[in-house]
Amino acid sequence: MALHVKKFMDGRKTPREVWSENIGFRCLRCGRLPNVVVRSYIARDDLFRRGMPAALPALMRRYDGNLPTVPLIDGKAYVLIGEAAACHDHQRDLEVDCARAPSYYVAVFDRGPDDIKPMVSVA
Ligand SMILES: [Zn+2]
Numbered sequence: 580m581a582l583h584v585k586k587f588m589d590g591r592k593t594p595r596e597v598w599s600e601n602i603g604f605r606c607l608r609c610g611r612l613p614n615v616v617v618r619s620y621i622a623r624d625d626l627f628r629r630g631m632p633a634a635l636p637a638l639m640r641r642y643d644g645n646l647p648t649v650p651l652i653d654g655k656a657y658v659l660i661g662e663a664a665a666c667h668d669h670q671r672d673l674e675v676d677c678a679r680a681p682s683y684y685v686a687v688f689d690r691g692p693d694d695i696k697p698m699v700s701v702a
Contacts, residue, residue, distance in 0.1 A: 622658075
């Protein structure tokens with residue numbers, strides 16, 4: 580009988596490390612690989628109601644003249660207005676920044692996948 584332990588990428592990297600290297604962001608403050616990526620959204624209705632039209636031209640250029648929306652928590656249409664990333668050491672600063680943002684901003688935190696436990700099989 581032999582015990583086989585199958586690890587993700589043979590144990591060379593964790594799923595979170597692979598996510599961090601491939602997400603396409605760097606920490607805003609120091610440039611290291613991110614531990615968290617935050618996407619900020621605003622409800623499309625609020626975009627006009629909250630006096631955001633000054634930001635509209637830049638948003639329209641970014642999205643080639645459209646305002647693509649995604650449904651979030653409450654089913655309303657939200658527009659992605661910003662993305663930021665932080666490494667392990669700076670993620671608290673980013674979280675504080677998000678907490679200080681106006682209440683009608685919605686911040687979605689992406690911390691990557693959970694690490695996978697090694698698969699053990701007995702043959
Ligand atoms: Zn950093």
